Amino acid sequence: MIPIPQDDATRQQMLDEIQASVEDFRGVPGFSVLRTERPGSAIGAHAGIQDDVRLDRVLTRMRMQPTGAFGGKLIIVCTKLEQEWRIARLSGIRGVPPKFIDTRVFADEQSAQAEIFAMRLEQYPAEDGMPEHCTPAWKARGENWA
Amino acid sequence: MTDMYPALLRLTGYGSKWSVEQGDSIDFFVNCDGPASYRAELVKLIHGDTHPSGPGVKEEVIDSPLNGTYPGQPQTIHAGSYAVVLDRRPLRVDSFTMQCWIWPTMPTKVDGYWSPGEQMIMGKWADGRGYGLFLDLDGRVCLRINGQTLTAAEPVRDRAWHFIAATFDAETGCAVLYHEPQIRYALDPKPEPVEAVFTERAAHTAVPFTFAAHPSHTEPDGTSLQPHGWVMTDHYNGKIDAARLCSRALTRLEIETMKLGSAAGMDERRGVGPSAELGAAMVAAWDFNLEIPTRTIVDSGPYRLDGELVGLPARGMTGHNWSGTQVSWSADHREYGAIHFHDDDVDDARWTVDFTVTVPADLPSAVYAVKLTTNEGDEDYIPFMVRTPLGAPQSKIAVIMSTTDYMAYANEHQASNFGSLEALVYRTPIMAPQNIFLSVHREYGYSLYDTHSDGSGVHMSSRLRPVLNFRPKCDSVITQAPWQFNADLHLIDWLIQLGYDFDVITDEDISYDGLERIEGYNVLLTGSHPEHKDGRYLDAIHAYKDRGGRFMYMGGDGFYWRHTFHSGYGRGEITEMRRCESGIRPWQAQPGEYYHQSDGKLGGMWRFLGRDMAAVSGTSMVAQGFDVSTYFKRTPESDDPRVAWAFDGIEYGERLGDFGLVGGGAAGAELDNVDTTLGSPPHTLLVATSAGLHTDAYLTVTELILTNAPGHTGTQHPRIRADMAFHETPNGGGVWSFSSISYCGSLSHNNYDNNISTLTANVLNRFAQDGPLPAPDASGIRTRGRFESTPALNYHLPEEVGSG
Numbered sequence: 016m017i018p019i020p021q022d023d024a025t026r027q028q029m030l031d032e033i034q035a036s037v038e039d040f041r042g043v044p045g046f047s048v049l050r051t052e053r054p055g056s057a058i059g060a061h062a063g064i065q066d067d068v069r070l071d072r073v074l075t076r077m078r079m080q081p082t083g084a085f086g087g088k089l090i091i092v093c094t095k096l097e098q099e100w101r102i103a104r105l106s107g108i109r110g111v112p113p114k115f116i117d118t119r120v121f122a123d124e125q126s127a128q129a130e131i132f133a134m135r136l137e138q139y140p141a142e143d144g145m146p147e148h149c150t151p152a153w154k155a156r157g158e159n160w161a
Numbered sequence: 162m163t164d165m166y167p168a169l170l171r172l173t174g175y176g177s178k179w180s181v182e183q184g185d186s187i188d189f190f191v192n193c194d195g196p197a198s199y200r201a202e203l204v205k206l207i208h209g210d211t212h213p214s215g216p217g218v219k220e221e222v223i224d225s226p227l228n229g230t231y232p233g234q235p236q237t238i239h240a241g242s243y244a245v246v247l248d249r250r251p252l253r254v255d256s257f258t259m260q261c262w263i264w265p266t267m268p269t270k271v272d273g274y275w276s277p278g279e280q281m282i283m284g285k286w287a288d289g290r291g292y293g294l295f296l297d298l299d300g301r302v303c304l305r306i307n308g309q310t311l312t313a314a315e316p317v318r319d320r321a322w323h324f325i326a327a328t329f330d331a332e333t334g335c336a337v338l339y340h341e342p343q344i345r346y347a348l349d350p351k352p353e354p355v356e357a358v359f360t361e362r363a364a365h366t367a368v369p370f371t372f373a374a375h376p377s378h379t380e381p382d383g384t385s386l387q388p389h390g391w392v393m394t395d396h397y398n399g400k401i402d403a404a405r406l407c408s409r410a411l412t413r414l415e416i417e418t419m420k421l422g423s424a425a426g427m428d429e430r431r432g433v434g435p436s437a438e439l440g441a442a443m444v445a446a447w448d449f450n451l452e453i454p455t456r457t458i459v460d461s462g463p464y465r466l467d468g469e470l471v472g473l474p475a476r477g478m479t480g481h482n483w484s485g486t487q488v489s490w491s492a493d494h495r496e497y498g499a500i501h502f503h504d505d506d507v508d509d510a511r512w513t514v515d516f517t518v519t520v521p522a523d524l525p526s527a528v529y530a531v532k533l534t535t536n537e538g539d540e541d542y543i544p545f546m547v548r549t550p551l552g553a554p555q556s557k558i559a560v561i562m563s564t565t566d567y568m569a570y571a572n573e574h575q576a577s578n579f580g581s582l583e584a585l586v587y588r589t590p591i592m593a594p595q596n597i598f599l600s601v602h603r604e605y606g607y608s609l610y611d612t613h614s615d616g617s618g619v620h621m622s623s624r625l626r627p628v629l630n631f632r633p634k635c636d637s638v639i640t641q642a643p644w645q646f647n648a649d650l651h652l653i654d655w656l657i658q659l660g661y662d663f664d665v666i667t668d669e670d671i672s673y674d675g676l677e678r679i680e681g682y683n684v685l686l687t688g689s690h691p692e693h694k695d696g697r698y699l700d701a702i703h704a705y706k707d708r709g710g711r712f713m714y715m716g717g718d719g720f721y722w723r724h725t726f727h728s729g730y731g732r733g734e735i736t737e738m739r740r741c742e743s744g745i746r747p748w749q750a751q752p753g754e755y756y757h758q759s760d761g762k763l764g765g766m767w768r769f770l771g772r773d774m775a776a777v778s779g780t781s782m783v784a785q786g787f788d789v790s791t792y793f794k795r796t797p798e799s800d801d802p803r804v805a806w807a808f809d810g811i812e813y814g815e816r817l818g819d820f821g822l823v824g825g826g827a828a829g830a831e832l833d834n835v836d837t838t839l840g841s842p843p844h845t846l847l848v849a850t851s852a853g854l855h856t857d858a859y860l861t862v863t864e865l866i867l868t869n870a871p872g873h874t875g876t877q878h879p880r881i882r883a884d885m886a887f888h889e890t891p892n893g894g895g896v897w898s899f900s901s902i903s904y905c906g907s908l909s910h911n912n913y914d915n916n917i918s919t920l921t922a923n924v925l926n927r928f929a930q931d932g933p934l935p936a937p938d939a940s941g942i943r944t945r946g947r948f949e950s951t952p953a954l955n956y957h958l959p960e961e962v963g964s965g
Contacts, residue, residue, distance in 0.1 A: 040789075044212050044642040044906075045824035046588045047788035047856055057789040057825025058816070060856050065876060071857075078583040088580055091591040096634065097211050100591065105577060109614050110275025112600045113577065113592065124591060124641070131589050 016144040017072040019136060026136055029070050033132050036063050037125045046125050048074060076143075077135045081157060083107020085138055089116070091127045102127050102134075170598040171195045172539040173605075173627040175510065176531070179564050179733070180546045180667040184522040187545060189531055190512035192627070193233025196535040201516065202228040206528045206544060208654035208909075209633025209647045215822045216909050218634060219654060220532070227518045227531065236513060238626060239387055240604035241276070241396035242472030242506035243374035244458050247389065251408075251444050251464045252285055253365040258407040258442075259283060259294055259304075260326035260416055262343075262481040264400035264499065266615035268300030268317050275603040276504045276614070280373075280397035282325070283404055287376040290364040294327055296397065302340045304329070307364055311357040313340035315350055322402075322481040324420075328410035334358045335410070343481060354413075370445075370466070372404065372458075373397040373474070373502035386511040388471050396504035398615040402449065402480040403498050407442040415439055422446035423461035433463045450498040453477050453490055453758050456729040458500070473508040473621050473727075473735065475501035477758040479751065488753050491761030497753075503613040507606030508735065509625040520547055526555060526664040528562065528653055530633070542632050544646065546665045551674050554681035557929050558663040560652065563688040564624075565668040565695065565724055567646050568736050571628040572599055573608035576638040579747065587788035587858035590638040595629040605629070609693075609738050610747045618748035620764075621727065621737045639787050640830055640903075642823040648905060649688035651822065652715055655908035659922060661929075669733030672698045672726065679705050684928040687778075689716035689823075689905045690831065693738060695724040699767070702777060709892035711928035714778040717883065717902040718831035721774060721782055723767050725759035739764030743864045745785065766864065773840025779888055779898035780833035781840060784881040786859030790829020790903040791851050792819035793885055799848040803937050804887045807848070807897075807923045811916050817849055817885075818917045823906030827917050828854070830902035832883040838958055843945035845888040851901070852882035893933020897924045 020026055036048045042055045048070065052059030064071035082088050087104035090113055094101050100121040103113035116134075121127050142148070174191040181187050193199045207219035222228075246252065263282060270277055282302075284293020289308045297303050300316035304327040317323050322343035329336045339354045366379040374393035381390030405419050421435040423446045434440025445466040451459040453476045460466040470476075477490040480498035490497035518531070526549050530542040546562050549555050575582045576590045577600040583589055599605055606626055607619040630637065630645070637644030643651065656663050663686075670678045672695050679685060679701060691714075699720065706712055721744065727735035740746040741755040744766040757764050768774060768781075775781035795813055799805070811817070818827020828851035835847045855875030865880075866873060875881045883901040890896060899921075907917040927934070948956050 042214055043789070043825040044214070044640075044822050045789040045829075046641065047858060048588075049789070049856060056819075058791060058819045060789065060791070065857065075584060078587075078589075079581050081580040082577070084580075088583070089589065090576065091589055092597060093591055093593050093636075097213060103592075105580075106273070108271055108273045109578070109603055110601060111273040112597050128589055 016142070017069070017076055018141045019073060019076070019139050021141050029073065030129060030133055032063055032067060032070055033129045037129050040125050041123055046128060074132070077139060080139070081107065089131045089134060089138070091124070091131070093124070094120070098122070100124055100127055102131060169594045170629070172199060172533050172535060172541045173629065174533060174541055174543045175625065175627045176543050176545050177625070178545060179567070179624055180548055180669050181520050182548050182550055183520055183524060183526070186517050186519040188514045188517050189543060190236065190510065191231070191515040191533060192236040192512065193535070194235040196233050196537050196539060198230050199233050199533050199535045199539070200230050202532050203518070204530050204532045206530050206633055206650060206653070207657055209635065209650045210643050210822050211634050212642065212822055216654065220633070223529070225518070227516055231515055233535070234513070238507060238510045238604040239392060240472070240507045240606060241374055241393060241504045242470065242474035242502045243393055243396065244372040244468045244470050244500070245388065245391065246370040246466050246468035248367050248369055249464065249466060252370045252406070252466065254406070254408050254444060255331035255362055256329055256409045257292065258326060258328045258409065258411040258416060258419070259405070260324070260419060261404035262322055262324055262402040263317070264320065264322050264481070265296060265300070265317050265398065266320060266617060267398040268296055268319050269298065275601070276396065279395050281371065281375040281395045282397055282401060283372045284375065285368060285370045287366065287368045287379045290366050290379055291368060292329070292363040293375060294325060295395070302338065304336055304338045306336065306359050307361050309359045309361060311336050311338045311355060313338055314353065314355055315340065318342060326416050329359070330410040331362045334360060337410070339413070339416070372401055386513065388469065397502050398504055400478055400499040400501045404447045406444040407439070408444050409442045411442065422448060448498060449476070449500045450480070450490065450494040453494065453497070454728060454760060470500070471508065472506040473623065474503065474506055475617070475620065475758065477754065477756055477761070479753040483753055485753065489756040489761065489763070491756060501617065503615060503617070505603050505607065505614050507604065507626055508623050508730070510627070528650065528665055544631060544633070546667050548666050548670055549664055552677050552681065554664055556662045556664045557683040557931070558661055558686070558925070559666050559679065559682040560656065560663055560686045561671065561688065561691070562649060562665060562667045563645065563691045564733065565693045565736055566688070566690060567628065567631045568622045568624050569609040569693040569722070569738065570630060570645050571608050571622050571624065572605050572630065573610045574599055575610060575747070578611060582638065585787060586639060587786065587856070591636070591641055592638060593636060595635065596638060599629060612748050618740060618750055620739050620750065621735055623735050625734055640823055642906065645688070645690055648690070648823065648902070651905040651908055652686065652688065655905070655913065655918065655921070658909070658913050661925070668694065668698055671701050673732050676701045676704045679710070680708065682710070683931060684711040684713060684925065686713045687715050687719060690902050691716060691719040692721045693724050693736070694720055695726060699772060699777060706890040706894050706896065707892070709890070709894040709933050711894055711934070712896045713924060713928060714780070714896065714898040714900070715905055717833050717900055718782040718785065719774060719833070720767055720777040723764050723770060725757050727759045741765035743769055745863055768839070768864065774833070775836060775840030778833070779841055779845060779886045779896040780884055780900045781836050782862055783832055783834045783865065784855070784859045784861050784875070785831040786855060786875060787830055788824070788856055788858040790821060790824030790826030791854040792826050793817040793828050793849040793851050793883065795849045796847055798846045801846055803889070803941065804846050804848050806927060807887070807920060809923055810919050815916050817920065818904070818907040820910040820915065821903055821907035822909070823903035827904045827907040828883040828901045832859070832881065833898065833900035834880060834882055834884040835886045837947045837950065841886065842888045843947055843949055845886050847884050847886050849885035850882050852879050855881050889934065889937060893936070895928060895934050897928070
């Protein structure tokens with residue numbers, strides 16, 4: 016199982032890659048951790064997770080987490096149409112809404128993608144899904160992982 | 162600050178119709194929770210995408226008597242399904258035996274759950290008076306007579322059948338409660354009955370005998386629009402089967418015999434019970450396996466204590482005795498005696514009417530909405546489509562608004578319920594205020610992409626409730642852009658901007674009115690994602706195409722799932738869809754539950770019912786991905802004289818749609834390709850494609866993967882592509898397939914001056930002309946085989962050569 020990188024250099028490299036994607040996708044109604052032919056365009060996807068296989072697998076492991084795992088999955092909430100976005104945490108419980116995790120307000124819809132990745136590097140354990148992590152919860156299919 | 166939300170969505174509403182004929186009326190229902198009043202005005206909707214790179218929201222206020230200020234009132238949805246048998250003398254038993262099978266799906270509830278509390282199974286009980294069987298907060302069955310409670314020793318097991326029975330002897334006060342799991346694992350405790358002596362007999366009130374909920378009070382609320390004024394509480398999640406009520410305390414052996422129910426026909430005298438003695442004690446024996454397509458539960462006992470279902474519980478459900486020998490309730494109903502109730506079922510919000518609008522006979526057919534606002538900044542829209550009278554088109558062009566799809570996606574909860582949505586969309590989803598509101602207000606009900614609170618799939622959707630993603634100014638968590646209704650406004654806007662006259666019709670109109678609704682148009686245009694359709698719709702479209710009609714398939718993943726409308730409700734109000742063993746499924750129906758309760762026929766993908774998608778639209782769903790979109794490039798077949806006219810003004814080498822409001826390109830989200838083995842006619846011309854240009858977020862649809870093996874992502878598989886295609890239909894008709902959900906999002910780029918706009922206009926102008934399309938050159942008339950383009954396959958389908 017792919018571990019979450021713990022060393023600063025790898026983490027920074029991954030963050031830089033995501034941040035570069037954020038810059039390319041500013042103004043685009045869509046997002047991926049990829050570079051494009053020019054900022055503001057979705058066309059010509061290359062680099063990013065198409066080249067960095069480790070980043071792709073780490074991102075997928077994070078993205079497959081259940082809604083309530085490890086304190087709740089981070090998500091973006093648009094609080095003011097086309098103007099303001101904030102980061103919240105899913106509850107995993109029907110009827111309990113996501114809760115904002117801080118007071119930061121982002122002025123574009125892509126920026127929080129990189130912030131959430133940075134937060135998840137701390138949120139999720141380096142190792143997971145290995146035999147030593149087996150719990151009784153593994154005996155029934157849960158949501159995605161776990 | 163960190164855990165507070167602004168007051169979200171204090172203003173919500175719905176209309177009684179989504180499609181209204183000129184001259185007819187619609188009722189509007191508004192929840193205004195806070196402000197003392199709100200303003201309503203009629204607007205024509207043109208464009209609802211708020212993204213700054215597009216033309217922005219466009220709407221026009223229409224003069225109307227409805228425009229004005231109205232007093233606000235909060236209105237609540239009472240979710241949860243149940244059955245109600247109105248109070249009758251035989252139900253006012255002193256001594257009794259109640260028995261049934263249950264398959265509970267949520268015996269206990271987590272802290273914070275939106276609908277906490279006990280769960281009523283069956284009985285005649287409210288506010289501490291009456292008799293009933295419940296699940297308590299610990300998941301144990303209990304008998305309650307007034308406030309006296311007798312509780313089983315052990316909790317029930319989730320998703321397992323249990324036989325339960327309770328007897329009460331009013332003379333002695335002796336009560337016995339049986340709780341007998343159908344399956345007993347090696348380490349399960351031995352089920353034993355429990356007994357008690359009660360000092361009180363059941364106090365009888367006017368409340369109905371109910372299943373899966375009980376009234377909140379012993380008197381109906383005369384102001385409530387809930388059926389008969391009874392407002393319910395303590396909803397049960399799970400199945401109930403073979404419920405019986407007798408008027409004396411039966412022995413355990415008699416209870417066993419009473420499992421047979423009325424068992425008429427056991428002798429020539431047609432006694433009502435399984436034996437003469439038991440027949441004399443029988444009050445009611447409800448057989449939920451009868452009249453499954455209706456809202457009625459049938460009592461086979463002597464008093465005809467039939468009941469009414471409220472809230473659309475699931476029927477045609479396997480019972481405690483399902484053997485798997487038959488998998489359809491219509492083949493043998495006897496093993497389908499269960500109804501599955503949910504605390505979050507919704508059939509009708511049943512709100513008070515705020516105002517009624519009569520649509521003027523001369524109001525042009527178009528997309529409209531009642532726009533609601535308050536002085537405090539609240540806003541909502543209640544859209545509806547205005548159609549012409551049947552058989553009286555007012556334009557040569559008609560746009561089909563995908564109302565069945567809007568219902569299928571109504572109030573979807575994927576972002577809050579479905580953790581791996583993030584993997585599916587390949588980025589962190591962005592929730593809108595509507596998504597947050599729905600994550601709390603579960604009573605607003607679900608989409609067909611959701612599961613109920615107990616994990617079972619949602620297979621019916623009602624439009625008689627506020628549908629918060631059937632709105633302009635609404636992005637989807639799936640695409641970070643408009644989806645369905647708001648995405649279809651991309652097309653409406655383009656047609657208006659380019660000056661086309663067109664009528665607007667809906668799925669519902671085609672399904673209910675048939676061919677007459679569409680045969681007067683020269684060309685029909687679909688929306689961006691016409692995925693969910695009923696058979697009558699497909700029949701009408703097929704007949705239209707065969708008679709020379711022209712069909713522009715403006716989207717992707719069309720004609721995929723089979724729907725039926727529930728005949729127990731009004732025109733187009735309730736749609737049903739079951740997800741079976743194929744197709745991209747956020748849930749899957751349980752074994753034996755693939756057949757629609759609406760009509761007893763198999764549900765699932767149209768493909769596996771012998772109606773290939775491409776046979777309708779020319780191309781067939783092949784892949785989906787939701788991060789970003791890309792463009793098309795022309796193929797050599799685009800120069801064929803049969804289609805070259807479509808590319809007037811477009812150079813061969815141009816990138817078609819390397820821009821757009823959905824993912825940034827015209828080819829994206831869900832993609833269709835030409836496949837002559839899956840319904841594309843052999844004479845189809847494949848004129849442009851996006852092959853090789855998609856990201857790894859795009860994966861082959863599950864039904865095309867026979868063996869799970871790597872290689873099915875966008876950068877690895879050449880079949881992951883949108884194919885633009887054309888084919889002629891008989892009598893001068895034709896089909897043009899754009900084959901991508903994101904296509905219409907590219908129409909407005911560069912002030913509508915772009916190659917997608919040019920191409921679309923070329924096709925529309927050709928298709929909208931009067932009379933048959935020009936006949937192709939005689940040299941093109943010849944027999945073509947389905948495998949003509951792939952001779953190396955030697956007539957083998959991929960399924961047959963095992964290519965996976």
